[in-house]
Amino acid sequence: MFTHEDLSRLQAQSLKMQGFIRQQTYSPEREKTLRRFSSWEVAELIFKVNQSTMRGRLAADPSLPQGFVEEDGRQRWYTLEEINELRRRLKVSRKSLMPTRPAGKRAIRAAIANFKGGAGKSTVALHFAHAAALDGYRVLCVDFDPQATLSHSMGLSDVQEEFTVWGIMARDLINETERMNAATRGAESGSALPQRRLPSSITDMGLSDLRVADFIKPTNWPTIDIIPSCANAAFVEFASAQYRHLNPEWSFFAAVSRYLDTLPADAYDMIIFDCPPAIGYQSMNAVFAADVLYIPSGPGYWEYDSTTSFIGQLAEALEDLSAFNGVVPAGTSNLPKAFHDIRFLLTRFEAGNELHRAMRSAFEKVFGDRLTQNPIEMTRAVEQSGRFLSSIYETDYRDMTRETWRRARSSFDNAYEEFRGHLLEAWGNLEDEA
Numbered sequence: 001m002f003t004h005e006d007l008s009r010l011q012a013q014s015l016k017m018q019g020f021i022r023q024q025t026y027s028p029e030r031e032k033t034l035r036r037f038s039s040w041e042v043a044e045l046i047f048k049v050n051q052s053t054m055r056g057r058l059a060a061d062p063s064l065p066q067g068f069v070e071e072d073g074r075q076r077w078y079t080l081e082e083i084n085e086l087r088r089r090l091k092v093s094r095k096s097l098m099p100t101r102p103a104g105k106r107a108i109r110a111a112i113a114n115f116k117g118g119a120g121k122s123t124v125a126l127h128f129a130h131a132a133a134l135d136g137y138r139v140l141c142v143d144f145d146p147q148a149t150l151s152h153s154m155g156l157s158d159v160q161e162e163f164t165v166w167g168i169m170a171r172d173l174i175n176e177t178e179r180m181n182a183a184t185r186g187a188e189s190g191s192a193l194p195q196r197r198l199p200s201s202i203t204d205m206g207l208s209d210l211r212v213a214d215f216i217k218p219t220n221w222p223t224i225d226i227i228p229s230c231a232n233a234a235f236v237e238f239a240s241a242q243y244r245h246l247n248p249e250w251s252f253f254a255a256v257s258r259y260l261d262t263l264p265a266d267a268y269d270m271i272i273f274d275c276p277p278a279i280g281y282q283s284m285n286a287v288f289a290a291d292v293l294y295i296p297s298g299p300g301y302w303e304y305d306s307t308t309s310f311i312g313q314l315a316e317a318l319e320d321l322s323a324f325n326g327v328v329p330a331g332t333s334n335l336p337k338a339f340h341d342i343r344f345l346l347t348r349f350e351a352g353n354e355l356h357r358a359m360r361s362a363f364e365k366v367f368g369d370r371l372t373q374n375p376i377e378m379t380r381a382v383e384q385s386g387r388f389l390s391s392i393y394e395t396d397y398r399d400m401t402r403e404t405w406r407r408a409r410s411s412f413d414n415a416y417e418e419f420r421g422h423l424l425e426a427w428g429n430l431e432d433e434a
Contacts, residue, residue: 032155032220036077099136104432106265111290113275116306120347122149125274130393131416137269141226145276146234153389154219159230166236171207172255240281257289293342299356340426346375374414
């Protein structure tokens, strides 16, 4: 027989192993650090210019970041901060290297969602965030998944649950209840209407005193921040049911959207959500706040079947929200919920696999141009980076053959460039900030 004590003992053993793995994966200080990027990577893969052109610009202007030069003088290595300074100061053929950003718009929000475990949601979110950062964008990741794979991959492990999406939702409940009570008191018939009361177990947690920035944590990438998750954040599914009972008029699904609306419009360029493998309170907050819905799926029949079930259940859930009677004061989202774009992305795809090709054809017949043209291919480099909680962009190409590394990177580059194109189109359709 096994009890909670046995589970606690197993967790303690696992935490010891987790610490050992982190020692092998991260720096001696147990902190994940970002590597430097070679001048070859910067020129050809990031700026997409000829190496000789970049060398000429560096030689002509010694005030530009010169990077770290190897002892033999053959290669230079740049930090991301140096890359971004070069991006700001250099022009090629009179064109800026700064990324495209529609003027007068807030950050574009994309949810990576599917309730099939192992569909590659966290892998896609991680790689798209890193690719966007190398592209010059400022990125905020929101980890809605209590498994916290994205948070761990970003180097965060010691996270308190009050600083996760659960904290944002509980804080929103308190603030929204106070707002409703104030509106009731201000109404002519206010004396006849009951005040909504929350127990001290919620109001005394101090969440209402937290600032917007308190939920946002830096990562080892200087232009990527994250609202992290942790295992205890799974409590949100139970807590939110209780919270809805305490205040039935609370529009629980708009909590994160309301929170993001308070961020300065120019604080970030892209906001990427990593959703849990379920339709629940957290995932509904993600899809309600999202402008674009990206649905990754493996290339097998059962994954196709699960994806079909997911979009059906999500449609039903969003339809239920449309009948919500409460007020939804979320500045950038309204009911009924509408996305600017929806796309399906195949992951772990093997072009030489006959079944995978057949399933890709099935996806194309059903979803048409909603299926992205560039799947994430399964390669040895992708498997290796996943084992070490790193993206292919963090992996040094000298740790394997350059061809193996380039093939994996090319797959994510192509998928990201298509993702960026869809986001830019949707971005332009967002309402201008007041």
